[in-house]
Amino acid sequence: MSFSWTGGEAKAAAALFLALAQVVAPMPDEPIYVWAENRVYIPAEANTSRPGLLSWDGVEYCLEPLERLKFDDPAPRVPVMAAGQTGKSNIGVVWVSWIICRSPRPIGLGLPNRAKAQAFNSKKLQPVIDKTEDLRDRVVPEGTRKARASTTIQKNYPGGSLTMFSASSVNDLQSESFGALWLTETPNFKAEVGSRGSPMTQARVRMDAWEAAGTKELHESTPGEEGECPISADYLAGDQREIYLACPHCDHSFRIDWEDFVVPSDPSEEPYVVPPCCGPTDGTIILERDMPALKRVIRRRLEAEAILTPETFAQITDDLAAGYLPTFVSQDPANPPPPRAVPKAEFTRWRDRPVEGRLNSYHFWQVLSPFKTWRGIAQDYRDAEGNPSEEAAFRQQKLGLPTVSGVKPPDHQVLVETAKAIGVIPGRIPPGTCWLSGQADIQGDRIEWAAYAHGPTFMARIDRGVIEKDPLTVDAWADLAEIVKRRYEGDHVRPLGFDAFGVDSGGVEGVTPRVYEFTRGRANVYAIKGATRPIPSGLPTELKKHKGKDTKQRTITVDLLLVDGYVIKRYIALGLQQFVASAELTAPLPGAILFEDDATEEDFKQLTAEVFKRAVDAKPGQRGEWHQTGPNEQLDLAVYGWALAYQKRVHTWDAARWEMMFKQRARVDETAPAPLEALWSADAQPVPKAETAPNPGTERRSLFSRRSET
Ligand SMILES: [Zn+2]
Structure with a gap:
């Protein structure tokens, strides 16, 4: 019989499961x-330092997430973002063992690829099945002649099968239906598989048929890059639980962050923890050998919570003040996150803190793990310290925290050479682009401006200049108005105006009203304001209607584009890297930012004038800083160009949309030369003759004016 179920079969199986569940005597709870x-037996082959029958001693931080995985618990998903060597995958191993024995249904286990799936089976799963009697009795062995013989990636048992699937295979993602899902090593998942989007979403959809029976997902992983890795996204969307331990020296419970962990410079000395409650004031310390007793309280509290009613809950004594507390930052000032140390007498109240509809999400790191010594952690840190990529690995693997890589821009001299070698022709729209942005940066005594051409693969600066006039004078703005009206052409496109033009509104004292006056009434011209904190939507830009004052103190409404430069500067740095890397190739790399072949050393000094810094122990979501080292006007202009294209959703256009755009804007004259730059021809878009079509340009919007028919 086949276990590649269709939706209908899966629904039937789920219905049968529900019917059976009602007649079978309930399991003791x-x-x-x-x-x-x-x-459950964890043998040495399963890569553990503690082979034998499973014991929770020392890994009590795994208990609460494991309990969340019962099917009668309302949470559909349990995200666990944790360091390596903490036993976090044992949460999954125990969970699937329990499902197979106590609540059988089809289980999916998603890994980044087939090789990982096979390695996972041989290292973590099969040894456990072989040595655990209850599993051995149920899982049909491999290599038998029975129809339901298991394979290396599919374990069959009465009531279902555990299928290890590759999250990079379209076939794998489409073939099975699951009542339970376990996702691991997700930072190595591809962002998209096939044309069907994220493999996470595709795998989650496989559980739809089982919804009535109660589905569950365990998402456990060490994190990768913050904002890009799925586990940090799921963790941050949840209530962000951290373990608190009852301090043996005072009446507080505390959590251990990396900043509390003291790495002695002399490797022969023992590392220790300064508890944030009484450590700084009383000089108390926590040693590794104190940890087993502190962690045991986590379990005693869970057991007490399970038998006590809400009424008697308050009787839990202060001595049981250990376990997870939700640490997410609420928008509601009445619901603050717990400080790093809370009075034991208030522990229950903090544990009951409203989570505002968030799922429970869990984080733990190696300081809690019995599989890793503190001396080992300290040595790992000494080895990584000072080397940015090693520090990033340390943060992910040992602290269980996502990294935000700085992305160092290339050296400005290298950029000058790259521009000379593969730069675009100044003032011309290069092949591969057909959408224009313009931007102006207001300085105290002048206005600097630039023009960028955008395409599906890259963006390119094609023009720049300086208006050497005081921006508080009318003259300066008359000059900028001429710039805004400019048109550019290319060998493949007819003359085009700017699709969007942005003017920095916050740079200079007193200039904001002039910017508002200038942008209002000009189609596709926006006032730009740098965001000082993350935009609530989490996106790098946001366009809003803003009421401001003009130069005569009248209230006017303008289109204000909020720009989160913190996020975008990273893409600019990446774009410069891609520009340099493109020099070796025959076509620009995705995301590259190109420059004119006469771009100067000063241009590139400005473009690389900010350095990214972020503390190794920064909390997830906590931002680093860009430190400015010199004038940065060209960097700001590049940020504005990127932001304008982003706000206009240019990055979401698919091949068909771009093709239409190129056709609409193509030259119509027969004599148009083929793209000259053989260098770029590999990436050139098909540009057949076609009707000319609108490019809005940026004329003043008026009831009497009509779009020009250029
Ligand atoms: Zn204390």
């Missing part, structure tokens, strides 16, 4: 961790 103890 023991916690999964109690069931697993002294039953």
